Amino acid sequence: MIVAGFDIGGTKSEVAFISLEEDSFKVLARDRIATERQRPYEELIIRLKDLFFQTMEIAGLQLNDIESIGIGMPGTIDPQSGIMLNGNSSVFVDRNISSDLKNTIGFSGSLYCENDANCFAYAEARFGAGKSFAKPFEQQTSVGIILGTGCGGGIIINGNVLQGHHGGAGEIGHSELYSAGHACYCGSKGCAEQYLSGPSLEAHFANRIYSQIDKRPSAQEIFELYDKKDPIAIAVVNSYFQDLAKFLGNLTNILAPDYFVLGGGVSLQPAIYSFFEKNTSPNLFIKGYPLHIFKHILGDSAGVIGAAVLGYERRSKCY
Numbered sequence: 346m347i348v349a350g351f352d353i354g355g356t357k358s359e360v361a362f363i364s365l366e367e368d369s370f371k372v373l374a375r376d377r378i379a380t381e382r383q384r385p386y387e388e389l390i391i392r393l394k395d396l397f398f399q400t401m402e403i404a405g406l407q408l409n410d411i412e413s414i415g416i417g418m419p420g421t422i423d424p425q426s427g428i429m430l431n432g433n434s435s436v437f438v439d440r441n442i443s444s445d446l447k448n449t450i451g452f453s454g455s456l457y458c459e460n461d462a463n464c465f466a467y468a469e470a471r472f473g474a475g476k477s478f479a480k481p482f483e484q485q486t487s488v489g490i491i492l493g494t495g496c497g498g499g500i501i502i503n504g505n506v507l508q509g510h511h512g513g514a515g516e517i518g519h520s521e522l523y524s525a526g527h528a529c530y531c532g533s534k535g536c537a538e539q540y541l542s543g544p545s546l547e548a549h550f551a552n553r554i555y556s557q558i559d560k561r562p563s564a565q566e567i568f569e570l571y572d573k574k575d576p577i578a579i580a581v582v583n584s585y586f587q588d589l590a591k592f593l594g595n596l597t598n599i600l601a602p603d604y605f606v607l608g609g610g611v612s613l614q615p616a617i618y619s620f621f622e623k624n625t626s627p628n629l630f631i632k633g634y635p636l637h638i639f640k641h642i643l644g645d646s647a648g649v650i651g652a653a654v655l656g657y658e659r660r661s662k663c664y
C-alpha cells in the first residue's frame with residue numbers, strides 16, 4: 346500500500362510517499378522546504394499543501410492512491426483532539442494541523458498526527474537501529490532522542506509508542522537537569538533542552554568567547570574546533586558530554602531501555618559515541634550498567650518514515 350508522511354520541524358518540513366510492506370518500506374519520493382515558522386499559520390498550511398502535491402506528482406501518484414497520511418509535529422499532540430498542546434514552534438501551538446491539512450489537501454482518507462520524536466523513535470526501532478539489537482522489535486524498550494533545534498524524545502515499549510496522558514509521554518527535554526538553571530520557554534528552569542540542543546551548545550560557546558569573534562560558530566563548527574583541540578571548544582564540548590551522560594543516566598534509572606538512538610544535527614558528531622565507549626553516566630543506580638547508544642540508521646528521514654507508518658498503523662484512531 347502507499348502511505349504518506351509529513352515531518353514538520355522547527356527548521357525544515359519534509360513530505361514522503363512510501364510503499365509499505367509488512368517488514369519493509371520503499372520511499373517513492375520525498376522533498377523538503379524550510380518551515381519558516383515565523384510566517385502566519387495559514388500560509389504555512391498552504392506551503393505544506395503545495396509541497397505535498399508537487400512531491401506526489403514526482404512519485405507518479407494520485408490522491409486516491411494514498412491510503413493514509415501521518416504527520417510528525419514538533420510538540421505534544423493530544424491523542425483525543427489532535428491539537429498541539431505545546432512545543433518550541435509557537436505558530437503550531439493550539440492548532441489542529443490534522444484537520445487543517447486534511448481540508449486543505451482535500452484528503453478523504455485517515456490522517457493522524459504524532460509528536461516528531463515519537464515518529465523518529467518508532468521508525469528507528471522498527472526499521473533502523475533496532476534491527477541491529479539482539480531482541481525482536483516487539484520486545485524492545487528504547488528511547489529515541491533528537492538533539493537538534495530542541496531536545497525531543499520518544500519512548501518505545503514492547504514495540505509501541507508510549508503516548509501517556511494527553512500525549513505528553515517522552516517530553517524528556519523538559520526534565521530538570523539543573524536546579525534553578527537556564528530559563529526554558531516552557532516556563533521551567535534548568536530543562537535538559539537548555540543544555541543539550543544545538544542552539545544551547547552554540548550559546549554556551551558564545552558566552553565563553555564573548556566578542557572575540559564576529560560570527561557565532563554553529564554546533565558543527567564547535568565540534569570541528571574540538572577536534573582541532575581548541576581549548577574553549579574542549580571545555581564546552583566536555584561540559585556538553587557530562588550533561589548528556591547525566592541525562593541518559595536519569596532516563597536509564599527510570600526506564601532501563603535496551604538502547605538509546607540519537608538523531609538531530611548534534612547526533613552526527615562521532616565524538617559523542619567515542620565518549621560513551623569510554624564513559625558511562627555518573628548517576629546510574631546500577632553501576633556499570635552498559636548504555637547502548639546508537640546513531641540513527643535511517644538518516645534524517647526517520648521522522649517522516651515514522652510519521653507515515655504510524656499514520657497507517659493508527660488509521661482507526663484518526664480525528
Ligand SMILES: [Zn+2]
Pocket residue numbers: 518519529530531532533536538
Ligand atoms: Zn522546558
